[in-house]
Amino acid sequence: MNAPNGPSSRPLLARLLIRSREYRNPAFWTRVRIACAIFNLCLGVFFVSLGYWEGVLALAGAVLILRTVFLLQDGATS
Secondary structure, rough: OOOOOOOOHHHHHHEEEEEEEEHHHHHHHHHHHHHHHHHHHHHHHHHHHHHOOOOOHHHHHHHHHHHHHHHHHHHHHO
16 A cells, blocks of 8 residues: 555656655755756747747746746655
């Protein structure tokens, strides 16, 4: 029988995108992911401003990265 806080109790997105080592030092990995999200955000805005609509993919990536940051913080506190 699985424990209530086992891997199966995490959302699917958290199981796919957050590795177990990230739960051991969540503050460091939160800062790394926020830096990556800011980079993707800037890159996406830059490409969209030049007229390349593929920059929307970078913006979507930034949103996904920030979502995993919130999942990582939620998982670290529980």
